[in-house]
Amino acid sequence: MKTNKETRSSNPSWEDLNFSILSLIFSCLSLHEQLFLLPRVCHAWLSVTLDTLFKNSILDLRLLDKLDEEEQQLRFTHLLRLAINRFNGWVSIYFPRKYIFGYFATIYIAEKTPNVSCVVLPCDTIYRVSPIYIPLLYWKQLKVFHARLSPDKGLHLHIISQLVFCCNNIGELGFHGKITEKEALAIVEGFPKLRILDFSDSTLSSKALFMVLDGKLKYLYELNVLHCLIEDDDGKDIGADMDRLRDFKKEMLEKACTFRSLRKFMHCFGKSCEHCKDKS
Incomplete structure (x- = not known):
């Protein structure tokens, strides 16, 4: 009679395949199969499934926005919890736009990922559920941070202050x-070595923009104000008055040209922008 070892060597099973090959095969299957079928076959396939869904330098949670069924969302977050307890090599985290992580879930993710250098939070409602300045206590190695500001203005300065304090x-x-003059001032004073600043798709006061262009950010290399609504001191759209807009553009571009470190200034004021026109 053949021993178990001899039988296994002559008839190799699926779980004996190289993990990287299995992961490549799993990635070709449907998301439903990755969530509900593959992890339940055996421990080896569970590990490969986690590897397929999560294990790379980017922890991309935006997949949750594509899951419409609550059962799928719950299954994804269950596997996410298993992955967070196993892996620790993530460099970046991208949070979903629609799906809202609760207070303890957000804190748990932050606590388990203290070494990430990039966090992107596209959802403003997260601030009403879980104040993001608490997870920032764990993300002290951050080099890149993007967030959509909550309608609650009081939280803006809290977040900026916490970033200055922790990161x-x-x-x-x-x-x-x-973005008002207060936020711009807090950024200019709090991040003197900032190299890239992105205000795209925002409502931006003219004073806030001129404050950034004054040259105090001596290392600023790139400034992005694409598709921004620029407001004057009275809170009115500068673009509504052609003479005012012309004077504003001239002054803004003059300041940008004298900004010694600035090499990339992305804006919509040089020519008509269909995106901004439609938005307006």
């Missing part, structure tokens, strides 16, 4: 929402 290595910052 000394921030080189790229993106805030999207309503």
Whole structure:
């Protein structure tokens, strides 16, 4: 009679396949199969499934936005919890736009990923569920941070202050929402070594923009104000008055040209922008 070892060597099973090959095969299957079928075959296939869904340098949670059924969302978060307890090599985290993680879930993710250098939070409602300045206590190695600001203005300065306090290595910052002179001042004073600043798709006061262009951010290399609604001191759209818009563009571009470190200034004011026209 053949021993178990001899039988196994002559008739290799699926779980004996190289993990990288299995992962490649799994990635070709449907998401439903990856969530509900493959992990239940055996421990080896569960590990490969986690590897397929999560194990790379980016922890991309935006897949949750594509899951319409609550059962799928719950299954995904269950596997996410298993993955977080096994892996620790993530460099970046992208949170979903629609799916909202609760207070303890957000804290749990932050606690398990203290070494990430990039966090992107496209959902403004997360601030009403879980104040993001608490997870920032764990993300002290951050170099890149993007967030859509909550309608609650009081939280803006809290978040900026917490970033200044916890994250000394921030080189790229993106805030999207309503940016006033107060937020701009806090950023200019709090991040003197900032290299990339992204205000795209925001409502931006003219004073806030001029404050950034004054040259105090001596290392600023790239500034993005694409598709921004620029407001004057009275809160009115500068683009509604052609003479005012012309004067504003001239002054803004003059300041940008004298900004010694600035090499990339992305804006919509040089020519008509169909995106902004439609939005307006």
